Amino acid sequence: MNLGYTAEEERFRQELRTWLAKTLPTLPPKPNPLDWPARRAYDLGWQRTLYDAGYGELHWGATPTQHLIFLEETERAGAPYVGANFVGLLHAGPTIAAEGTPEQRQRWLPPILRGEEVWCQGFSEPEAGSDLAALRTRAVRDGAGAGAGAGAGDYIVTGTKIWTSHAEVADWCELLVRTDPTVPKHRGITWLAMPMDAPGVTIRPLRTLAGSTEFAELLLDEVRIPVSHRIGEENDGWRVTMVTLSFERGTAFVGEVIACQRVLRELAETARRNGRWDDAVLRRRLGRLHAEFRALWRLTQWNVSEAEAAERGVPGVGGSVFKLRYSHARQDLYDTAAAVLGPESLDLSHAWTLDRLSSLSYTIAAGTSQIQQNIVAERILGLPKGR
Amino acid sequence: MDFRLTDDQRALQAGMRDLLAARFDRERLRATVRNPALDRALWRALGDAGFFALRLPESEGGVGLGLPEAVLLFEEAGRALLPGPLVATHLAAGSVPGAASGDTVVTARDGELIEWLTDADHILGEAPEPTPAPTPTPIRSIDPLTPLHRVRSRPTTTPCPGAALLTAAQQLGSAGRTLDMAVSHARTREQFGQPIGAFQAVKHLCAQLLVRTETARTAVYAAAVTEDPLDLATAKLLADEAAVNNARDCLQVHGGMGFTWEADVHLHLKRAWVRAQQWQTAAEAEEALATGLGQP
Ligand SMILES: Cc1cc2nc3c(=O)[nH]c(=O)nc-3n(C[C@H](O)[C@H](O)[C@H](O)COP(=O)(O)OP(=O)(O)OC[C@H]3O[C@@H](n4cnc5c(N)ncnc54)[C@H](O)[C@@H]3O)c2cc1C
Numbered sequence A: 001m002n003l004g005y006t007a008e009e010e011r012f013r014q015e016l017r018t019w020l021a022k023t024l025p026t027l028p029p030k031p032n033p034l035d036w037p038a039r040r041a042y043d044l045g046w047q048r049t050l051y052d053a054g055y056g057e058l059h060w061g062a063t064p065t066q067h068l069i070f071l072e073e074t075e076r077a078g079a080p081y082v083g084a085n086f087v088g089l090l091h092a093g094p095t096i097a098a099e100g101t102p103e104q105r106q107r108w109l110p111p112i113l114r115g116e117e118v119w120c121q122g123f124s125e126p127e128a129g130s131d132l133a134a135l136r137t138r139a140v141r142d143g144a145g146a147g148a149g150a151g152a153g154d155y156i157v158t159g160t161k162i163w164t165s166h167a168e169v170a171d172w173c174e175l176l177v178r179t180d181p182t183v184p185k186h187r188g189i190t191w192l193a194m195p196m197d198a199p200g201v202t203i204r205p206l207r208t209l210a211g212s213t214e215f216a217e218l219l220l221d222e223v224r225i226p227v228s229h230r231i232g233e234e235n236d237g238w239r240v241t242m243v244t245l246s247f248e249r250g251t252a253f254v255g256e257v258i259a260c261q262r263v264l265r266e267l268a269e270t271a272r273r274n275g276r277w278d279d280a281v282l283r284r285r286l287g288r289l290h291a292e293f294r295a296l297w298r299l300t301q302w303n304v305s306e307a308e309a310a311e312r313g314v315p316g317v318g319g320s321v322f323k324l325r326y327s328h329a330r331q332d333l334y335d336t337a338a339a340v341l342g343p344e345s346l347d348l349s350h351a352w353t354l355d356r357l358s359s360l361s362y363t364i365a366a367g368t369s370q371i372q373q374n375i376v377a378e379r380i381l382g383l384p385k386g387r
Numbered sequence B: 001m002d003f004r005l006t007d008d009q010r011a012l013q014a015g016m017r018d019l020l021a022a023r024f025d026r027e028r029l030r031a032t033v034r035n036p037a038l039d040r041a042l043w044r045a046l047g048d049a050g051f052f053a054l055r056l057p058e059s060e061g062g063v064g065l066g067l068p069e070a071v072l073l074f075e076e077a078g079r080a081l082l083p084g085p086l087v088a089t090h091l092a093a094g095s096v097p098g099a100a101s102g103d104t105v106v107t108a109r110d111g112e113l114i115e116w117l118t119d120a121d122h123i124l125g126e127a128p129e130p131t132p133a134p135t136p137t138p139i140r141s142i143d144p145l146t147p148l149h150r151v152r153s154r155p156t157t158t159p160c161p162g163a164a165l166l167t168a169a170q171q172l173g174s175a176g177r178t179l180d181m182a183v184s185h186a187r188t189r190e191q192f193g194q195p196i197g198a199f200q201a202v203k204h205l206c207a208q209l210l211v212r213t214e215t216a217r218t219a220v221y222a223a224a225v226t227e228d229p230l231d232l233a234t235a236k237l238l239a240d241e242a243a244v245n246n247a248r249d250c251l252q253v254h255g256g257m258g259f260t261w262e263a264d265v266h267l268h269l270k271r272a273w274v275r276a277q278q279w280q281t282a283a284e285a286e287e288a289l290a291t292g293l294g295q296p
Helices: A007-026 A036-052 A064-076 A083-099 A102-113 A237-250 A254-274 A280-310 A318-346 A351-363 A369-380 B007-023 B026-034 B040-048 B067-080 B086-092 B161-188 B200-226 B229-253 B255-259 B265-276 B282-292
Strands: A119-122 A138-142 A154-165 A172-178 A189-195 A201-206 A215-226 B106-110 B113-115 B122-124 B137-139 B148-150
Touching (some): A064 A280, A083 A102, A083 A172, A138 A172, A154 A172, A154 A201, A280 A318, A280 B200, A280 B229, A318 A351, A318 A369, A369 B200, B007 B040, B067 B161, B067 B200, B086 B106, B086 B122, B086 B161, B161 B200, B161 B265, B229 B255, B229 B265, B229 B282, B255 B265
Antiparallel strands (some): A138 A154, A172 A189, A201 A215, B113 B148
């Protein structure tokens, strides 16, 4: 049990801290959170800045501990979050790094790191959400007839994807398609990289309850995707998907824990100013949240230690334990913010009001809490698979 | 940073688990419930194993280990539901003669309560005679294995962070044990032609038992390493919550059997309620953590 960092890690932290202190004041003002094109530009600009300073690769090129320190320090300094780069940096990129060929890594990873290309995730469908493997978007091979190489030709893709975050501003989509409808559902799936500007792709923005068009429906009508854009083998996409999902659940929320701790301190300050601090029930609620987020940080450190020891590079199911506890704590945090703010919490121009609304998605997106509980019960506790 | 247990720590943990399996298994626990008395021989066996002298320096005849190791041993004690004033005797090692070896049983006044007063040889922090100034009156303790006396006067003890953490470690052990009990019952008990663990309603209860245990575990272990007052308050608060709610959910998973005296579940719940009142209550921990939010 050792929570100390090595001298090298501490040196890395110090350098990063110095760089952040110097760099953050030079950034342009933050864009309106509902303006996605402006956010794309801003988020890519920040990624480029990180890249130029040699920090661009931290999301998957570094050790888990370095990644942890990076997320901790950037959040602590109030640096921009990954934002529109979320999918590319936190799960499409790591998946390609782990499962792609050298050519594929060369094609897709540098533009993500340099802040040139944005990715989105085309997994969910109207009839396949929690039951993701039930997806029906069809892909048929074309042009790989006699004489053509194994990687030649195109997939012709038709179907509908839904809840695709950042679709409007994305260049690429990690797309799951059904390549063999005759085998059991988990076995006929393939993972493809789809260019969002391909003919046949229609993006229909959907409005979230927060009023933002941060996700969309994708209508795919005979979209041609070169076979060379396939990550992993044909019909082996479910295994690749599990890699993607473990990245999504494993490391993607780490930095947010620090951000929540900052919000909590601001809440306490606000409560002291507006007199609500004298309410012992509310004060104790803030105290309990403080415990929650301290413990969530420790759980993060625990998971990082496990990941580093496993040396697989792919986070384990500990991510599900974290996500279950964290998504609840985050919702509790912003409900408590509403209690601190009183009537002001009904004003949409208050940042915490928007955050309260978006916190509602945490128990749904990236696998609902019910599905996470099934995973914990079956894969960690070994309870029988059931209905 | 490597938060995981070292090989030595694992070995220590396994040694304690073996000792308790040999000296205080479930059968022994039930026998003690039927005839509640402190087992002096077991107390000395714990002393011989270094349980009380664990943190005394080797130069004073101790084992010379630290709070993280103590937490691991107390976690095992909590798993086994070992009774007795373990925390007070451990804290007294080095200052009260015989405590380190387990020859002297030491209890402590904690707020208005004193546990195991009649069986104890010494009260920590009080003059060496057996009773403190205002006469303690026995109460009918909710936990059959924690006899309690109450002193109706302002508490004289000051909060002791080490004591709160070691109590939290026992809560953690109890939470881990009720998790195991719930899961093994869910695997074997059949209804509607299948193990009840195949039903989601039961599965989700079990998943939450694990989430609570793991969250409490990381909080307790981290506090043992940092000894930071806010980490300590976090550990006590979340371990109390895990022990109490895990016992409740474990009882639910056991159905009617869980409500009987014969099942061990109620013993875990009652001990968890007692420990939740000890050393640092939820209200005290929450207030400390709220105050901590104001610090830069
Ligand atoms: C803000 C946001 C962003 C998202 N971004 C993306 C994205 O970029 N790309 C993408 O592909 N997807 C995205 N999603 C989709 C998300 O992954 C799905 O919404 C989620 O997996 C649930 O699927 P569903 O909406 O179809 O709900 P359903 O699967 O229909 O579930 C409805 C309810 O039934 C419960 N339920 C379903 N099956 C079970 C079961 N077996 N046991 C117990 N309960 C069950 C669920 O827990 C839920 O409460 C996003 C969702 C949100 C909210």
